[in-house]
Amino acid sequence: MMSDTSVTITIAGLNYQLKLDAANHDQVQQAASFINEHISEFEKNYPVKEKRDILAMVSLQMVTELLKTKQQQASEIHRLQTLLDELNSMVENHAKKVSS
DSSP states (O other): OOEEEEEEEEEEEEEEEEEEHHHHHHHHHHHHHHHHHHHHHHHHOOOOOOOOHHHHHHHHHHHHHHHHHHHHHHHHHHHHHHHHHHHHHHHHHHHHHOOO
């Protein structure tokens, strides 16, 4: 049985207390680091002072990347399904020829 552990995650200089399943701890830490890296990059490139504005822009950027990745995955799944259908058809045609 997994037990929750209490951790502090820092995002944009603000601390958040979370209770996490130990199995998710590393993933959440990586996510926080990823967010903080994007925040730092955004702060270097744009003269925005308000943390909430930076968080909003970083969120928009990250969700846009996520949606793009999901669209690419869906396209790849469709391509693979088409290939699989073609292979199945070829196998069925071959089986019909062999059994004739």
